[in-house]
Amino acid sequence: MPLLRHADLQPYNTFGIAAKAEALARFATADELRGLLAAPELSAMQRLVLGGGSNILFTRDFDGLVLLNEVPGITVVREDEDHVEVRAGAGVVWHHLVMHCVAQGWGGLENLSLIPGKVGAAPMQNIGAYGVEIKDSFVSLEALRLADGEVVNFGLSECAFGYRESFFKREGRDRFIILSVNFRLTKRAHRIRTDYGNIADELARQYITQPTIKDVSDAVIAIRSSKLPDPAVLGNAGSFFKNPVVESTVAERIKVANPSAPVYSAGPGHSKLAAGWLIEQCGWKGKRLGHCGVHEKQALVLVNHGGATGAEIWDLSDQVLRSVRERFGVELEREVNVV
Ligand code: FAD
Numbered sequence: 001m002p003l004l005r006h007a008d009l010q011p012y013n014t015f016g017i018a019a020k021a022e023a024l025a026r027f028a029t030a031d032e033l034r035g036l037l038a039a040p041e042l043s044a045m046q047r048l049v050l051g052g053g054s055n056i057l058f059t060r061d062f063d064g065l066v067l068l069n070e071v072p073g074i075t076v077v078r079e080d081e082d083h084v085e086v087r088a089g090a091g092v093v094w095h096h097l098v099m100h101c102v103a104q105g106w107g108g109l110e111n112l113s114l115i116p117g118k119v120g121a122a123p124m125q126n127i128g129a130y131g132v133e134i135k136d137s138f139v140s141l142e143a144l145r146l147a148d149g150e151v152v153n154f155g156l157s158e159c160a161f162g163y164r165e166s167f168f169k170r171e172g173r174d175r176f177i178i179l180s181v182n183f184r185l186t187k188r189a190h191r192i193r194t195d196y197g198n199i200a201d202e203l204a205r206q207y208i209t210q211p212t213i214k215d216v217s218d219a220v221i222a223i224r225s226s227k228l229p230d231p232a233v234l235g236n237a238g239s240f241f242k243n244p245v246v247e248s249t250v251a252e253r254i255k256v257a258n259p260s261a262p263v264y265s266a267g268p269g270h271s272k273l274a275a276g277w278l279i280e281q282c283g284w285k286g287k288r289l290g291h292c293g294v295h296e297k298q299a300l301v302l303v304n305h306g307g308a309t310g311a312e313i314w315d316l317s318d319q320v321l322r323s324v325r326e327r328f329g330v331e332l333e334r335e336v337n338v339v
């Protein structure tokens with residue numbers, strides 16, 4: 001694709017926010033990326049790499065170069081009777097990778113079915129759902145270091161994965177472009193995880209007692225489709241906030257006053273609260289403010305009802321954050337990346 005100037009970013013973010021980029025280009029190999037970074041008219045610009053644009057909020061135009069990651073390919077790096085190591089290009093659509101693995105009978109990613117976006121962004125926040133995070137199957141990744149164009153390999157510990165966190169979201173932000181990710185998956189003796197949320201209920205509803213990885217994937221897809229809005233229909237970026245991790249004494253105080261409050265353990269002395277529950281208790285669920293609002297089925301998801309600006313969504317998130325602070329004394333942190 002030729003370089004686009006003053007490019008419209010609306011098709012490239014699932015919130016559907018109208019914003020412009022000074023320049024926009026696609027790359028499918030490390031060499032194409034190096035070529036773009038070195039081009040005299042582009043080399044001084046700030047850069048932003050995008051996959052599916054499903055975890056980003058544009059509150060302004062981006063005065064720089066947007067790089068659309070289209071690095072393709074799913075290949076087997078090595079395998080034995082029990083395991084397979086798979087390398088996926090960063091431009092592969094995440095759900096396509098999951099569907100490919102499920103179809104091959106490779107276990108490990110099935111609980112992460114239907115998460116939007118591309119493979120390259122998955123390590124950024126260690127994507128997770130239904131009791132599984134990518135760190136559980138992650139082996140390594142390759143990323144291009146913007147400072148010198150070198151391709152660097154990162155192992156598990158170097159990625160510093162945490163809950164919706166990684167090195168790339170913190171110290172490594174804007175310094176590396178992830179090109180491929182390797183996962184180690186099971187070929188047999190799969191670890192079937194049905195203990196989280198209502199996966200077991202969904203399987204029981206279908207009279208499935210010995211679920212396969214395909215059954216788990218189907219159940220996750222059914223649950224997600226019933227409560228998360230499809231960005232093609234209603235602009236959103238999934239959970240806008242993280243579930244807050246607080247000292248257990250804080251969670252106990254909330255639980256005593258509100259026995260129905262969901263509380264999960266989060267290591268010694270700490271508990272995780274459900275941000276969706278906190279936001280719903282503050283009366284936000286289904287509320288609409290101008291062009292944006294809080295989703296009617298999942299209060300953790302902010303939505304663009306059409307024509308919202310990023311600034312409007314930011315202001316709504318600020319109001320939500322303040323009311324949770326005032327009512328519960330709990331500080332929410334935004335999950336979405338804000339430009
Ligand atoms: P983008 O939005 O394009 O980018 C996100 C950030 O990563 C940006 O800062 C970008 O610069 C950076 N980035 C992108 N690609 C690269 C790269 N190759 N190298 C370095 N940095 C990069 N997330 C979950 O964890 N669990 C869920 O269950 C979940 N459900 C969702 C449901 C819906 C309906 C939606 C809309 C979103 C959901 N998300 C969920 C959030 C989102 O899908 C994930 O964060 C996803 O990994 C984002 O991928 P992307 O390619 O769209 O990233």
Ligand code: EPU
Nearest residue numbers: 129130197238239241242243262274276277280298299300
């Ligand atoms: N809840 C409410 N009201 C709401 C929403 C949720 O009371 O409006 C309660 C639910 O009843 C449940 C609890 O909160 O008791 C948790 O809800 P849910 O299972 O829907 O999950 P979540 O904590 O809201 C997290 C992730 C999702 C992930 C799901 C499933 C975060 C920030 N969000 O949501 O990830 O898909 O669990 O594992 O951790 C994302 O990161 O974008 C995302 C969608």
